[in-house]
Structure formats: C-alpha cells, structure tokens
Amino acid sequence: xxxxxxxxxxxxxxxxxxxxxxxxxxxxxxxxxxxxxxxxxxxxxxxxxxxxxxxxxxxxxxxxxxxxxxxxxxxxxxxxxxxxxxxxxxxxxxxxxxxxxxxxxxxxxxxxxxxxxxxxxxxxxxxxxxxxxxxxxxxxxxxxxxxxxxxxxxxxxxxxxxxxxxxxxxxxxxxxxxxxxxxxxxxxxxxxxxxxxxxxxxxxxxxxxxxxxxxxxxxxxxxxxxxxxxxxxxxxxxxxxxxxxxxxxxxxxxxxxxxxxxxxxxxxxxxxxxxxxxxxxxxxxxxxxxxxxxxxxxxxxxxxxxxxxxxxxxxxxxxxxxxxxxxxxxxxxxxxxxxxxxxxxxxxxxxxxxxxxxxxxxxxxxxxxxxxxxxxxxxxxxxxxxxxxxxxxxxxxxxxxxxxxxxx
Numbered sequence: 001x002x003x004x005x006x007x008x009x010x011x012x013x014x015x016x017x018x019x020x021x022x023x024x025x026x027x028x029x030x031x032x033x034x035x036x037x038x039x040x041x042x043x044x045x046x047x048x049x050x051x052x053x054x055x056x057x058x059x060x061x062x063x064x065x066x067x068x069x070x071x072x073x074x075x076x077x078x079x080x081x082x083x084x085x086x087x088x089x090x091x092x093x094x095x096x097x098x099x100x101x102x103x104x105x106x107x108x109x110x111x112x113x114x115x116x117x118x119x120x121x122x123x124x125x126x127x128x129x130x131x132x133x134x135x136x137x138x139x140x141x142x143x144x145x146x147x148x149x150x151x152x153x154x155x156x157x158x159x160x161x162x163x164x165x166x167x168x169x170x171x172x173x174x175x176x177x178x179x180x181x182x183x184x185x186x187x188x189x190x191x192x193x194x195x196x197x198x199x200x201x202x203x204x205x206x207x208x209x210x211x212x213x214x215x216x217x218x219x220x221x222x223x224x225x226x227x228x229x230x231x232x233x234x235x236x237x238x239x240x241x242x243x244x245x246x247x248x249x250x251x252x253x254x255x256x257x258x259x260x261x262x263x264x265x266x267x268x269x270x271x272x273x274x275x276x277x278x279x280x281x282x283x284x285x286x287x288x289x290x291x292x293x294x295x296x297x298x299x300x301x302x303x304x305x306x307x308x309x310x311x312x313x314x315x316x317x318x319x320x321x322x323x324x325x326x327x328x329x330x331x332x333x334x335x336x337x338x339x340x341x342x343x344x345x346x347x348x349x350x351x352x353x354x355x356x357x358x359x360x361x362x363x364x365x366x367x368x369x370x371x372x373x374x375x376x377x378x379x380x381x382x383x384x385x386x387x388x389x390x391x392x393x394x395x396x397x398x399x400x401x402x403x404x405x406x407x408x
Contacts, residue, residue, distance in 0.1 A: 008322055011313070012329040019298075023334070026298045030338020031345055033291040034382050037284050038346030038374060043353075044280045046368040048273050052241060055266055058204045060116075060147045060235035061244045064106070064251065065258045066096045095230020102255050103234060111247045114237040116143035119221040121232065123193070125168075125214065126185040127176040134172060135212045136186060138221020147237040150202060150215065156180045157200035161217045165199040169210030173201045186214075186224060194224060288385050295334050295389035300396065320399070327394035328387060335386020339379035346378070 016023045096102065099117060107115045119138035124131055141161050145151060150167075151159040157180030159167060166184060168176075178184060180198055187193030196216065204210050222229060238247050244261035251259040263270050310323060350368055357365040 007318070008325040008329055011326045012333065015309075015326070016330060016333065022298050022301065026294055026334050027337045027341065029294045030291050030335060030382055030386070031341035033287045034339050034342025034378050035345030035349060036287055037381070038343060038378050039349045039353075040280055040283060041374055041378075042346070042350055042368050042371070043366060044276055045371070045374075046366045047276070049369075050367055051269065051273060054205060055262060055269070056148075056241065057153070058148060058206065058209055059262060059265070061238045061241055062236040062248045062251065062259055062261045064096065064102065064234040064236070064255075065260065066094050066232070095227050095232065096234065096257060099231050099234060102257055105255060106234070106236065106251060109247075109251070111238050111240070111243065111250075112236055113239055114143055114146045116140055116147055116235045117218065117231040118144070118233045118235055119218055119225055119227050119231050121221075121225040123224060124187045125172070125176060126187060126193075127178055127182075130176050132172060132175055133212075134168075134214050136166075136221055136224060137213060137215050138218040138225075139215060140218050144235065147235050153202045153204060154200050155203050157198065159202075160199040161215065162199075163217055163220050164197055165216065166196040167200040167202055167215040168198055169213050170201055170203045171207055171210035172212065172214065173198070175211065186216075188224065188226075194220070196220070288381060291338070291382070292385045292389040295331055295386050296392060298334075300393045324394045328390050331386040331388075331390025331394075332383055333386075335383040335389075336379070338386075339382035342382065343375045343378060347375075 103115050103117065106112055117140060120135060122133060123136045125134045139161070141159070145159075154167075155170060156173075157167075161167065166186065168178070168184070173179065176184070178198055180200055182198050183195055184198055185193060185195050202210075202215070204213060216224070218231075221227075222231075225232075236247075236251075238244050241262070245263045248259035248261040248264070251257065313323065347370065350370065353366075354364055354368055359365055
C-alpha cells in the first residue's frame with residue numbers, strides 16, 4: 001500500500017506514531033504558540049487600524065502650512081534704538097505664497113493621491129444672544145471628501161456646501177440650540193460677516209472638534225477671513241499612511257513649504273502604537289523560539305530512543321542524507337500539524353473576542369478582520385520553525401555510526 005511513498009516519509013511517519021504521546025504534546029505546544037501569534041497579531045493590527053481610522057477620519061495625512069512670521073530687529077541702522085524685547089508680528093490668517101503652483105507640483109508626486117486647498121481661521125458664531133468662538137474651515141468638497149470622509153459622519157441634514165451653507169459639529173449645534181435648516185450668523189472680530197444656513201450637523205468623533213469646527217465652501221471662507229483668493233493650508237492624502245512623515249520631509253525639501261504629517265502631530269499616540277508593535281514582535285519571537293526548542297527536544301529524544309533503529313537502517317544501506325531527511329520531515333510535519341490546529345485555535349479565540357468583548361453601544365471593542373495572509377504566514381513560520389528545530393537532531397542521527405548504534 002505504501003510502495004509509492006518515499007522511504008524517508010515511511011520511516012518518519014512510523015517514528016511519529018511510535019512516540020504518540022511525545023508527538024501529541026509537541027503538536028499541542030506548537031498549536032498554542034501559533035494560536036498566540038495569530039491572536040496577538042490580529043489584535044495589534046486591529047488596534048492599529050482602529051487608531052489610524054479614528055485619527056485620519058478628521059484630519060489629512062499631510063498638511064502644508066505657510067511659514068511662520070519672524071520678528072526681525074533693525075540691526076542695520078545704528079542710529080535706531082532697539083527695544084529690549086522684540087515681539088512677533090500679529091499672527092493673522094495668511095495665505096500660502098503661490099499655492100496654485102505648489103498644488104500642481106505636489107500633485108505630480110508619486111506618493112500623493114489627493115490634494116485639496118483649505119482656508120481656515122477663527123470667527124464668531126452668533127445665534128440670538130448666544131455667541132461662540134469657532135473655527136471655520138473652507139473646503140472644496142470634491143477633493144476634501146476623498147481625504148476626510150465627512151459625509152459618513154453626518155447625523156442630521158446633508159453635507160451640502162454652497163456659498164450660503166454651513167455644516168457644524170454636534171456639540172456646537174447643541175450649544176447654540178440649532179438644527180439643520182436654521183440660520184447662523186458668522187462674523188469676524190470687526191463685525192463683518194454673513195448669515196448662512198445650517199445644511200447639516202456632523203459628528204467628528206471628538207468633543208473638542210464638535211464644539212469648534214464648522215465647514216463652509218472654500219470661497220465663502222476666503223471672504224469671511226479676508227484671504228482674497230488665498231488658502232491657509234493644503235491638505236494631502238498619501239498612498240502609504242505610515243510613510244507620511246517621509247513624504248512631508250520630501251515636500252518641504254522640494255517646495256520650501258512647511259509640511260506636517262499626521263505622525264508628527266500625533267507623535268505620542270504613534271509612539272504608543274510603535275511600542276506595541278515592538279512588544280508584539282518580541283513576544284512572537286520568544287513564542288517561536290520556545291516552540292523551536294520544544295520540537296528540537298522531542299526530536300533529540302527520538303534520536304536517542306531510535307538509535308538502534310537508525311543503526312539498522314544505516315547497516316541496511318540507508319544513506320546519511322536519507323536519515324537526515326527523516327528527521328527534517330518529522331520537524332516539518334510537527335510544525336505543519338501544529339500550524340493547522342493553531343490557526344483553528346487562534347480563529348476561535350478571535351471569534352470569541354469579537355462576540356463577547358464589546359463597547360456599551362454594542363460595537364466591537366477592537367474591530368478585527370480575519371486576514372488570510374496572517375494565517376498563511378503563521379503556518380509558514382511554524383513549518384520553518386519545525387525544520388530549523390529539526391536540523392540539529394537530524395545531523396546527530398545522520399552521524400551515528402551503525403555498529404555503535406546497534407550495540408547501544
């Protein structure tokens with residue numbers, strides 16, 4: 001029945017069957033290791049994706065800003081007396097110089113997918129006797145919504161932005177006592193302003209943003225802020241969000257414009273995610289190392305126990321290479337079997353986590369996606385670990401002298 005099977009496979013399978021308890025325990029150990037790796041990797045990826053989704057749902061990947069104004073003392077004129085303290089000039093809302101040219105230049109960069117100009121600044125929102133200081137954000141909907149998906153966050157009304165419309169945050173709407181369709185007066189400190197219609201109310205996911213942010217059309221914001229066709233910033237989306245800081249530095253080097261990435265503006269959170277990634281990698285390494293030592297220990301014991309059988313096989317003409325392949329096959333089989341059961345164990349743990357660990361509103365505590373790539377990589381890692389762990393025992397078995405092995 002086994003005539004078609006290679007000699008090495010017949011011998012390896014027989015050795016594994018004879019040591020059933022050892023084989024069972026090492027498969028259980030490998031399964032637990034693979035399950036832990038899959039569970040932790042999926043959890044970390046879920047937390048990281050959730051963090052990125054929350055952060056980038058209200059801000060761009062990279063934002064270009066005008067250079068800061070610098071106070072310059074009059075040192076060139078000796079007759080002019082200088083004050084002891086030189087103050088910075090008034091930080092008014094300023095436009096980026098030649099912003100159309102910069103947009104055209106940045107849009108041709110391979111790493112950049114979307115470019116959208118923005119005009120933003122502080123104004124007052126007036127509704128009856130209620131007055132609130134807010135940040136008005138002028139956008140071009142066609143491009144900005146490809147960077148920040150604001151229409152998905154609308155809770156009342158619509159995301160319509162004509163020259164007479166404004167979209168406000170939920171907290172601001174509650175403070176002012178307004179709903180979609182109401183009128184809202186927007187003014188500058190000088191008293192100039194415009195009366196706009198609240199076309200929609202948006203939930204940005206953060207109380208501070210919902211209290212201050214209001215969105216209007218770009219040309220409306222330019223008129224309110226006195227920018228006269230200028231923009232205060234340029235928002236970008238990039239292909240790889242984790243490479244945003246490198247893209248920002250490249251843009252600064254090419255254009256001279258200040259570029260801040262989401263990684264820079266959220267440095268503490270990004271550092272926390274990076275630390276979690278390093279910790280997860282270290283845990284996976286030590287789990288894989290423990291699995292490797294477990295497989296190696298079992299196979300070394302197997303070599304000692306089967307030394308007479310190995311000696312007989314060598315005396316019957318089995319080559320050293322065949323003995324070597326027998327134990328390499330044992331390691332690979334142990335790793336493969338452990339990876340199969342470990343993948344099932346990890347998937348079960350993830351399903352239980354998704355089912356029982358939920359927020360008060362019923363949403364998953366940490367959204368997790370089942371990536372086939374994760375299971376495939378874990379299986380490959382387990383097989384390679386089994387092979388690597390089997391090398392030393394296989395070499396020991398292949399080097400046994402037949403006469404010495406038979407004599408015991």
